Amino acid sequence: MGAIIKPDAHLILYLPSGNHKIVKVSPGRKVPLGKFGSFDADQILGHPFGLTYEIDNQGCLTVVDSLDSVVDEATWTDSEDNRMLVDDPDSQKMTMDEIETLKKDKQLTGQEIVAKVIESHSAFNKKTAFSQEKYIQRKAQKFLKRFRTQSIGSNELMEYYNAKDPARIMDLRMETLGLMLSLANVQPGGTYLIVDGVSSLVVCAVLERLGPEGQLVLLHENEMVNLEPLQLMGIDLVSDPRVKPVSFLKFLHPEEFRAELEFATAPPPQEQLDQLKTSQRNRTLRRYRKAVQYKNIVDLRNSHSFDALLIATTLQVSGLVQALIPFVHGSRSIVVYHPCKEPLVDLEENITRPDNRLIATQILESAVRPYQSVPGRFHPHMSLERGGGYILHCLRAYPTAVQAQGRR
C-alpha cells in the first residue's frame, strides 16, 4: 500500500489554474482554498496521495479523473480556419454578474458553468478546433473547483519556490538538481558536505537519496543555521539526526574552539552536575551534547573523506571551493551550481584547472524543453521559463609527490 494522508500532515494542493497551495490537514478542521471556498479535512484524511477532487457548493468532495478535462468530446462544430472570426469583445454574451448568479443562486457545478459559458459565446463555432480547445481550457481553469493532493518533497518544494520567489532557490530547476545529485553520486549511506544557499533545497534532495545510514554536514554563513522555514511544510530538518549543521568558522578553524572540543571528550562528572542548580545542570548537559555533535563534525572533517561536496550559494564560489578541497575524498565529486556561467568560469580558470588536486573539470548547462501534447497539435511549448543554470563538476585527485608533467 502506498502512503496515506495522516492527521496534521502538510500537503501541496494543485489547482486547475496551474497554481498550488501548501496546507496542513488536521482532523475536524476546514481547509481554506481562497475563492474556491473550503472543505473539511476529514474528507481526505486516510486517503492515498495523488487523487483529484471536485468541491461542490456544499463543500463536499468527489474524486474525479483530471484537474481540467471538462466534457469527454467537444460536440460543437468548428471551422477549418479562423477567416470568419472577427475580434469582438462582445461575442461572449454572458456577463460576470450572470455567471455569479449561476454559481450562487442556481448552484451549478464548475463543469456546468463552463458549458453555459461556451453555449453563450456567439462566435464559438467560427473558431478553429484549436482555438475552441484553448478557450475551454481557459474557462475550465477559471471555473472548475478541483484540486489534486500531493506530499511535499524536493520537487514540490522547488515548484513552490519557483512560483513564489525563484531567487530564494537561485532559479534552480529539476533537471539541474537531478544532475547535481547524480554527478555527486549521492546514494544511500554516503556522507556529504553541503553549502546550501537555496532554502535547504539541496539538503532536502540529498536527504531523499540518503537512506537512514547516510549523513550530511551543512556549512552555514550566519550566526545560527536557519532550518525552521521548512518546518512549515512538514519537513523537519531540525531534529533529523542525519543533518549536521556547522558554521564555516567552526568547520574551517576548529583550532579556535579547543575548549569546546575538549569539553566533548568526556561527559561532565556526575558529582560536578550534582552540585549545580537544575537550570544550570540542564544548560551544562545541553552544552555537552552540542559539543559532542561539534566534535563529531570535526572528526568527519579530519578524516578528509566526504563522499562529495555540493555547493549552491551566492557566495563567491572560487574561494569556497579552494578552502574545502582537502576534506573531499579522492575520486569523489565537487559539484557547484550557479544560475550564471561567470562564477563557474572563474572557478574553473582560477581554481580547479590550475590545482592538480582537482581533475576532469567540466561546466554543464542542462535544460528541459516541454512539449504541448494535445492530439494533432504536438509542438514545443511556445514560451518557456529560462533554463536551469550551470553546474561545474570536477573530481578530487591525489597528485603524486613528484609532479608528472606533460599532457593535460
Next chain:
Amino acid sequence: MGAIIKPDAHLILYLPSGNHKIVKVSPGRKVPLGKFGSFDADQILGHPFGLTYEIDNQGCLTVVDSLDSVVDEATWTDSEDNRMLVDDPDSQKMTMDEIETLKKDKQLTGQEIVAKVIESHSAFNKKTAFSQEKYIQRKAQKFLKRFRTQSIGSNELMEYYNAKDPARIMDLRMETLGLMLSLANVQPGGTYLIVDGVSSLVVCAVLERLGPEGQLVLLHENEMVNLEPLQLMGIDLVSDPRVKPVSFLKFLHPEEFRAELEFATAPPPQEQLDQLKTSQRNRTLRRYRKAVQYKNIVDLRNSHSFDALLIATTLQVSGLVQALIPFVHGSRSIVVYHPCKEPLVDLEENITRPDNRLIATQILESAVRPYQSVPGRFHPHMSLERGGGYILHCLRAYPTAVQAQGRR
C-alpha cells in the same frame, strides 16, 4: 529565365557525402572531382544552376532528381525491431576489392553498386526499416557519383569556411548573419560602416542586399586591405566600386593625412603632368585617384551619417565601438557579432549602457535546430554543431544638452 552557368564561372559543387568543392568551369577544360574522376565543363556551361548530375564511367553527365536517393522503394523485408541482429563485422560479404572490380571492370553505375552491396549483406533483412535506410544512405554517400551545382553567395561562402576552417569566419552561422543584416536594417541604397574579421563574409552579405546605389566603408587593421582570397571564388571585391576600404588610422585620424586630402582637391595641373616621364605621370595619376577615393571616404566619415555599423572581429570590441559611435547617424543600428558572450557583456556594461549616445542595447543569441525529416521518423538531429554565437545590438541616439534624469 534564371541565371545560367557562364564560361569561367566559379561554382560550388555539392556531393552526396555532404561535402562540397569550389571549381571554375572553363570552356574545353575538364573539371576534376577527386576520386569521382572528372567531367568536361562544356557539358554544364549554359545550364541553369541548381541541377543535379550523375557521372557515368565515361565522364558523361545525366541530370537526376536527387543527390542521394537510390531506388524508389525498398523491396527488402525488414524486422520490427533489431532483437535478432547480432553485431558482426562479417555480415557484409563483399570485400572492397570486389567492389573495386564492379566499378572498374564491370563498369557498374553508383546505383548498381549500392544495390549489389545491399544484396550481399547477409543480415540485411534482420535490420529494422530504420537501420536499413541508414545503411543504404551511407552506401549511397560512398558510391554515388553525383553532384549539384550552385552559384557562390554569402550562404555558400559560409558553408565553405564552416567545413574548411570555421575560425576564419569566427564560427558565424546563417541565422546570426541574417539577424545582423536585419537588425542593421541593411537595404538597397544604404551606406554602411563595417569591421570584417570574418574573411569578408559580412562584406559579401551586405553587398548582396545593397543594390547598385549602396556603398560600404570597410575598416581594416593591417597595412593593406586583403580582398584577394574571394577572387578565387569568383567574388570580385577589389574592383567593386561600392566597397571602400580604409585603414583604422586613416579613418580615425584624417588630420594626419592632410597632404593627401589636399592633393585630392584638384587634379594635378596638365602642364605639371606634361613635364613628367610616362611612368612618373602614371604614378602621379594613380596617387591622385587614390587620394580622391580617400577624400570621398573622409567626406562620408565627416557627415556622421552611416546607416549602420556592423562589426565581426577578434579585436577587443569595446574600444572599437567607443571610437566609432560618432560616425553613425541617429536612430541607426550598431550590431556587433562575437562567438563568445564575454566581450559583448563587457561592451554592454562598460560602453553601450553608460554612454547616453547609445540606447536599447540587447545581447541576443540565435540558434537553428534542424530536424531529421525521414517519413515516420521525425525528430531533431541527434547531434548538432554548436550555436551561432552572440549579437549585441543598440541604437545611436542624440542626448539632449541638459541630460534628462530618471527612468532607464
Next chain:
Amino acid sequence: MGFLDLPNVISEGDLVMVRLGKSQFKPVTMQSGETLHTRYGSYPHNDMIGKPYGSQIPAMGDKGFVHVLAPTPELWTLSLPHRTQIVYTPDASYIVQRLEIRPGSKVIEAGTGSGSFTHALGRTVGTSGDVWTFEFHEVRWEAAKVELEQHGYKDIVHSFYRDVCSDGFQPASGVHAVFLDLPKPWLAIPSLPQYLELGGISRICCFSPCVEQVIETIKTLKECSWTQIETVEVSCREWIVRKEMRRTLEDVLKRQESFRERRSAIQQRKRKLEELEKQDDDDDSSVVGSPPNKDDIPYVDLYNPWGKGERIVKGDDRFQWDIFSAGERDIKSHTSFLTFAVLAPAPPKMKT
C-alpha cells in the same frame, strides 16, 4: 517618408517610432500642433519635427523623456500588439537569408497576417523587386494593405484578399521565393510551379507551429518534386547583464568571528552579573563602585561587509561587484517549425 527612405530629419507627416520603454515603441504620425500624451509625460509634435531621428526629447515641463526613432520593419514588429500572429525578427531574418532574397527578388507571401514580415520582405527586395502577398481574413488584409501603402511599399508590395489554397497566386510570376504561413500549406503547394521563375532555382519556406502540419507538408513537397527538404526551428534568447555584490568566504569568516566576539562579550557580562548577584547574596555591604547597568553591554562592532540593513544601489563603490549575464526569464521557446525546400529548374537538353 516611407520606411525605405532612410530619412535623417523628422518632417511633418513622418511616421516616427517613439521609444517609451525598454522595448516599448509607439508609432506616431507627425502633425504640427498635436501632442503625444504618455505615462511618461507629454510631448508636442512640434518639439520633434525638425529634429534628427534618434534625438532624445524631454517631456513638456517634466522629468521624463523619449527617443524619436526612424521606423524599420524590426521596430514596427516590436510595436505590434502581441496577440497578433507575427513572424518575429529571428525567424524573419533567417528566412530572408536562407531563401536568398535580394534586391530585385520576386516573392510570394501567404498569408499576410499582421504584415510585419511583409515589411521585411519589401525592405530587402526594394523598388526593383515585387512581393505578392495574400490574406484570406478580410479585416486583416484591409489593415495590412493600408499600413503597407502608408509605409511607402505601394510599388513593391501587392496585396490580395484571397484564399490561395483554392484560388492560386495570380498575378504573381517569375517568383524566386515563396513563404507560406497557412494552416494547411499542402493545399497551396501543388499549384505553385506556374508562378515560379522559368529555368531558375525556387526556394520555399513553410511556417507551421505543429509537427503534424510539418509531416503533411514534407509529404506534399516530396510529391511535388521539391528537394533539399529540411525542417528547422530558430530560437533566440536575450541575455541580461547585471551586477551582483561579491561576497567572499573571508568576509563570512570575519563576520562569524565578530558574532563570536559579541556572544562571548555578552556571556562575560552575564557571568559578571551572576558573580555580582552572588556577592550581593553573600555580602550586601561589599559592593564597591557602581552596579553593572543593563545597557552596559560591551559594544562589539559586528563586521558588516555587505551593508546588511542598508539600502545599497547596485555598483556602490564601497563594495566589490561581479558582472553576470542571465537569460531573460521568459523565453519564446517555439514560434513555428520552418520547412525549407528547393525546386530545381527543368533540365535542359544534354550535350553528349
Next chain:
Amino acid sequence: MGFLDLPNVISEGDLVMVRLGKSQFKPVTMQSGETLHTRYGSYPHNDMIGKPYGSQIPAMGDKGFVHVLAPTPELWTLSLPHRTQIVYTPDASYIVQRLEIRPGSKVIEAGTGSGSFTHALGRTVGTSGDVWTFEFHEVRWEAAKVELEQHGYKDIVHSFYRDVCSDGFQPASGVHAVFLDLPKPWLAIPSLPQYLELGGISRICCFSPCVEQVIETIKTLKECSWTQIETVEVSCREWIVRKEMRRTLEDVLKRQESFRERRSAIQQRKRKLEELEKQDDDDDSSVVGSPPNKDDIPYVDLYNPWGKGERIVKGDDRFQWDIFSAGERDIKSHTSFLTFAVLAPAPPKMKT
C-alpha cells in the same frame, strides 16, 4: 568492491576506472602482477593496489600518468562505446529525480540496453529497493546481467530475457516507477497496472527518439487512464573555458602608424637615391662621401603588440588575455523525447 560500497582504497579484484584522457575512462579489474598498457605508457596493477582512489599514478619509466578512480554509474556510462544505445547522464538524472525514485523504490526498466541506466537506478534504490529490468536482445541481456552482478547489484537488480510487449513484467510487484525504452512502448503500457503499487501513485517515463512514437504513446497512456502526461526533451551543453589574446584598437593604430613610418622612410630613401642618381648623371665628380648602400634602409621597428611571427603559449604574461567560454563544438542536441505520466491510486470510498 561493488559500485555501492564507496571504497576508499584500491584492493585486489576491484574494478577501477582508469582515466586516460579528458573523458576517456577504461574499466580495469585489479590483479596483482598484471599491467595496463596504454598509449600513455604502462601501469602495473601493483602500482595501483593499496593506493587511495583518486591517486595519480605515474607511468612505468615514462612521463605519462593516469588517475585511478572509483566506479560510478556516470563514469561507467562514459566508458561505454558510443555506438551502444545509452541513456546519458543528463537524461538519466532527470528521469530519476522526476520519477521520485528513492532508497527502497521498486522500479521496472525495459529494455535494459547497455545497462548504463540500470546502474543509476540500482544506486538510488539501494539494497532496500528493487529494479526489474527486461531485455529482448539475448546477447545484450546476457552482457548487462553479467556486468551488473560483477558491479555489486546482484541483490538489487533482477534481469530478465523477455519481450515485455507480449509477455509482461512478471515477477515485478508493488512498483512505483516505470521506465520504458522500447521501439513500441504502447504495446507494453496496457499490462502495467497489475505490477504497480496498490493504493499508491505510480510514475512512468517513456523514452522515444521520434515524434511519431511519442504521439502513439500519449494516445495509449490516455486510454489507460494515465494523467499529467507531459513530453519533454533534456539537452545538456558543455562549456569550454579558454584564453584569448586581447587585441585593442590602440595597438592597431600604433601598428598602422609604424607601417606608415616604415613606408615613408622607404620613400625618403628612394627619393634620396633618385636625387643622387640625378646628380650622378649631371656631374660625376661632385659625389662627396660614400655612395648610399642598398642595405642602408633606415630601420623602422614595426610595432608588434601581439607577437606576430612568434610562437606564443596561451597565457604568456607579456600579453593581456581575456577569458572566454564557448559551447563544445558538437552538441548532443537530441537523445530522445521523454514522455512522463502519473497513474493516480484507485479512489477510496468517500465519507459524506
